[in-house]
Amino acid sequence: MDNYIVSARKYRPSTFRSVIGQEALTTTLKNAIANNKLAHAYLFSGPRGVGKTTCARIFAKTINCL
Numbered sequence: 001m002d003n004y005i006v007s008a009r010k011y012r013p014s015t016f017r018s019v020i021g022q023e024a025l026t027t028t029l030k031n032a033i034a035n036n037k038l039a040h041a042y043l044f045s046g047p048r049g050v051g052k053t054t055c056a057r058i059f060a061k062t063i064n065c066l
Helices: 024-036 053-061
Strands: none
Touching: 024 053
């Protein structure tokens, strides 16, 4: 059981292109990055399982060039 990974983490999207069902959000975030117009803070809200954490993680990785 050393290599056990929760399936939600194992199959989590790693790019905006692979996020499904959040086209408006991913487009907005990609445009903010492309135009270099980033806000001081972003609030991701919504019910469980809609991709808030996933989009926030991808956004943070993109901003930090990881």
